[in-house]
Amino acid sequence: METGLLDSKKRIEVLVRARYPLIYVVSSEEQRVIETVKSIAAERKKRMFIWSITKGLECDDGSCIADLREPLKMLEYLTESNAEGLYILKDFHPYLNDPVVVRKLRDVNKELKTTMKNALLLSPIMKIPPESDKEIAVVDFSLPGREDLGIIIDSIIRSVGTEKKLAGHGISREKVIDAALGLTAEEAENVFAKSLVQTGDFDIAVILSEKEQIIRKSGVLEYYAASEKMKEIGGLDMLKSWLNKRSKAFTREAREFGLPQPKGVLMIGIPGCGKSLTAKAISSLWQLPLLRLDVGKVFSSLVGSSEENVRRAIMTAESIAPSILWLDELEKGFSGMGSSGMTDGGTSARVFGTFLTWLQEKTSAVFVVATSNNISQLPPELLRKGRFDEIFYIDLPNKEEREEIFSIHLAKRKRTPGDFNLLRLAERTRGYSGSEIEEIVISSLYDAFDRGSDITQDTLEQAASSMIPLSQTMQEEINTIREWAKLRARRATSGSGEEETEKTRQIEMV
Structure with a gap:
């Protein structure tokens, strides 16, 4: 049995043995929780009862008391009945809006303290009235772990009547289990069957x-x-090599070898040079789900909602781990932390603090990919060692990289790169970003389509000469980023440093 389920079972068992009258179990997997509680009842030689608004009270001897459908009647039965054991109350949270039910629940808590009865409130969401928050113990029931999912896979294989070979395309059993982590047992069973059918x-x-x-x-x-x-x-x-070396970092072999879980990478640099594209490509390279955190959606007008939103986002990312959490243009979400108390009551600072603490202390297999264009707006706490495994600086592409980028975008649009003088194009686009080179190809295609002809070397060169690159309009900002990155970040490319040479030449001319 997986550690997570063992922990959940052990926590419930400890609370039962300690005679906690009210135990709130948070889970959408009713059947798994019921089976776990049933095993606890058997081990402790206790009776088990299940209540629902539709059936009333179902007893372990097969009988059913239909008259106990009303929540208040059920709570009264709890205090008056001589039948000791574990009482599971399904979906009890909607009735906690009723002050009479809340008051009765507090009475139940007092009455059960001297008995061998425990009430387990089973619900997919946690909704505890303020009056009872000191009286109810909460257990977050774990989702299926690796061993549980392995059992489900074996069950599915047996059900189709033949020994299927997992991963006919070289995908290991462990990869399949990793992909299913975060699903409930029923969701996993359904999707495995769906995959086999499709x-x-x-x-x-x-x-x-x-x-x-x-x-x-x-x-x-x-x-x-x-x-x-x-x-x-x-x-x-260099960035690609670094990522390739970590492609197997989430496997069990990596843990046995002594490798820690990778935390993440921060990519800073000039807009349009491939930061966001790289974040998306990591997902394909590692075959992990990519989640984008929209910081704008985190902040809510309701007091406390923003902090809850970021916690929920973190919990969701962890529940489907291993996964990749992508924060694009990080500075736009977490800039201005210093003035947060004066502008929003400190909400931004608290949200940022929650995220920073998680980033530093997390042990889950969530790899954080953050990108930033303007490092001057990033809080210094974010850049300290331990938050990310590495900080990479992505500069404007050098001549060899520009040739490769032209080749990629021409081939992507069904043109043969060998039909063009890529070296000449690269020389004529010094200081251009990757996105600007892509726009040159697209602009040339539009012009050629309008004329009723195909693109040529001349149309590409004309499109390049008519474009004013960002390196000219933002020259001062780009130089500032480069100076900052020299001593604080690792270069993403092992290129010749063409731009630095050009800058030195300009200084010498002056």
Whole structure:
């Protein structure tokens, strides 16, 4: 049995043995919780009863008391009955809005202290009235762990009547289990069966599609079905090498080898040079779900809601771990922390503090990918060692990288790169970013389509000469970023440093 389930069972058992009258179990998996409580009852030689608004009280001898459908009547029965044991009350949270029910529940708490009866309130959401928050013990029931999911896989394989080979395309059993972590037992069983029907095997893409539904329900996170590949990114060889070395970092072999869980990477640099594209490509490279945290959705007008939103986002990311959490343009979400108390009552500072603490202390397999264009607006606490595994600086592409970028975008648009003089194009686009080079190709296609012809070397060069690159309009800001990154960040490329050489030449000329 997996550690998580053992912990949940042990916590419930300890509370039962300690005679806690009211235990609130938070879980959407009724059947798993009931089976766990049933095993506790058997081990402790106790009776078990299950109540619901539709059936009343179901006893362990098969009988049913239908007259106890009303919540108040059930609570009265709890105090008056001589039948000792564990009472599971299904979906009791809606009735906690009734002050009479709340008052009666407090009476029950007092009455049961001297008995061998325990009331377990089973609900998918936690909703405890303020009057009872000191009297009710809360247990967050764990989702299925690796061993549980392995048992489900074996059950599905037996049900189809043949020994299926997991991962017919080289995907390991462990990868399939990793992909299913965060699903309930029923969700996992359904999606495994769905995958077998659709593909004839356990397909990770099908399993991840089920996780997408969980993420959408959070309201704060966005699921990205990343289709970008690392080969679609020109240059950045050192960053790619660093990421490739960590592609197996979430496996059990990595833990046994002594490697810690990777925390994340911060990519800073000039806009349009591949930071966001890289974040998406990591998902494809590692075959992990990519979640984008929209900081704007975190902040709410209701007091306390913003802090709860960021906690819920973190819990969602951890529940489907291993996963990648992407924070794009980090400075826009967490800038101005110093003035937070004067502008929003300290909400931004508290949200940022919650995120920082999690980033520093997290042990879950959530890899954080953060990008930033303006490092001057980033809080210094975010840049200290321990928050991220590495900070990479992504500069404007050098000549070799520009050739590669032209080749990628021409091939992407069904043109043969060998038909063009890529070296000449690279020389004529010194100081251009990757997104600007892409726009040159797209602009040339528009012009050619309008003329009724195809793109040529001349049309590409004309499009390049008519564009004013960001390196000219933001020259001072780019130089500032470069100076900052020299001693504080690792270069993402092992290029020749063409831009630095050009800058030195300009200074010498002056």
